[in-house]
Amino acid sequence: MTLPKEQYKAFEAIVGPENISDDPVDLDAWAWRTGQFALLQEFKPRFEAIVMPGSTEEVAAIVRLCNKHKVAFRPVCTGWSGQFAANTLYIDLRRLNRIIEINEKHMYAVVEPYVITAQLQAELFKRGFHMNVKGAGANCTAMLRGHGHLDQTTSGDDRNHLAIEWVTPEGNLVNILRVNSLPVVDRAAVVQISDGGRKVRFDPQTGFISVKSKDGKQLKALELPGLWNGAMSNWNTIFVEVPLATFSPVKTVNDLLREEHQPCR
Numbered sequence: 001m002t003l004p005k006e007q008y009k010a011f012e013a014i015v016g017p018e019n020i021s022d023d024p025v026d027l028d029a030w031a032w033r034t035g036q037f038a039l040l041q042e043f044k045p046r047f048e049a050i051v052m053p054g055s056t057e058e059v060a061a062i063v064r065l066c067n068k069h070k071v072a073f074r075p076v077c078t079g080w081s082g083q084f085a086a087n088t089l090y091i092d093l094r095r096l097n098r099i100i101e102i103n104e105k106h107m108y109a110v111v112e113p114y115v116i117t118a119q120l121q122a123e124l125f126k127r128g129f130h131m132n133v134k135g136a137g138a139n140c141t142a143m144l145r146g147h148g149h150l151d152q153t154t155s156g157d158d159r160n161h162l163a164i165e166w167v168t169p170e171g172n173l174v175n176i177l178r179v180n181s182l183p184v185v186d187r188a189a190v191v192q193i194s195d196g197g198r199k200v201r202f203d204p205q206t207g208f209i210s211v212k213s214k215d216g217k218q219l220k221a222l223e224l225p226g227l228w229n230g231a232m233s234n235w236n237t238i239f240v241e242v243p244l245a246t247f248s249p250v251k252t253v254n255d256l257l258r259e260e261h262q263p264c265r
Contacts, residue, residue, distance in 0.1 A: 002027075003048045003089070007069050011051050011089075014061045019052040019095065026050055030090055045086040054095040056165060056173065062091060064171030075167075077113045078141045099123060108162055109142075117142040 002022040003011070012020050021027075027046040048071065053059045059075065066073040066089060074084055075091040084090075096112035099120060103109070104127055111120060117131070118138040124131055134140060143161075165175045212219050248260040255261065 003071070007065075007071070008049060010065055010069075011049065011062060014058055014065070015051055015053055019054065020049060022049040030092070045084060045088075047084070047088055047090040050090045050092055052092045052095050056096075056167065059091065059093075059096075060167045060171045060173055062089075062171075063167055063169065067169075067171060078116055078139065102127065102129075104129070111143050113141055113143050115142050116140060 002008070008020070008022060024046075027050065030050050031046050051062060053062055063073065065071075071089050072085060072087060073089040073091055075093060077093045093113050095114070097114035097119075098112050099115055100110040100112065102123060107129070109120060109124070109131075116139050117133050120142040121131055121133065121138065131142070163175065165173065168174055248255075248258060250256060250261065
């Protein structure tokens with residue numbers, strides 16, 4: 001099923017006629033599944049339309065329009081596209097492929113989500129720098145998480161992010177960034193922008209900067225709410241006692257000798 005004409009025109013007004021399609025040829029091309037996702041129905045389900053935004057603001061506008069018309073949507077970057085429900089709008093982020101900045105002094109890069117690791121790595125090599133290549137491979141986006149079978153040797157990329165901007169399911173813009181100016185020093189904050197930029201909510205309690213070290217060099221890491229620090233920023237944390245046998249981490253080689261890690265007999 002394709003979008004009703006008036007809805008299609010509304011999405012077209014956001015991205016332009018050249019960046020949206022409901023042509024059956026395009027819908028089948030984007031609906032193709034490979035490998036474990038193919039099964040026996042390679043071209044199913046068809047999407048309602050393919051839309052390719054060119055900026056974060058366009059992504060936010062598309063999401064708000066989807067909410068208005070109750071259209072299911074799925075943004076997709078690099079990597080496997082996965083499985084989709086029927087009657088879904090496919091938001092293809094391939095136009096967001098720009099390297100915004102490479103800051104050599106402070107050793108960070110600002111990129112859009114379709115910049116792949118190989119693209120960023122090539123630019124870094126020109127400047128004498130190197131970055132972690134995620135286990136999912138150099139053809140995956142340099143910005144988002146992407147684990148793969150090589151993580152054991154190349155490491156994941158979870159802690160590479162210093163700041164992130166994303167669009168919420170409601171179409172609002174949210175930023176997580178480091179704060180390092182008085183009176184708030186070495187903290188992280190969530191900044192949520194809504195109502196077309198007219199409303200801003202700032203929460204400096206959402207994260208913090210921790211100090212760590214490696215090979216004698218002091219490092220700083222962005223810590224966000226999670227398992228160990230989930231009580232920050234008005235989060236509710238519930239502790240539940242479970243049997244010891246359900247939690248058997250391997251911290252050293254000797255831990256492998258514990259009964260829980262022995263082969264079944």
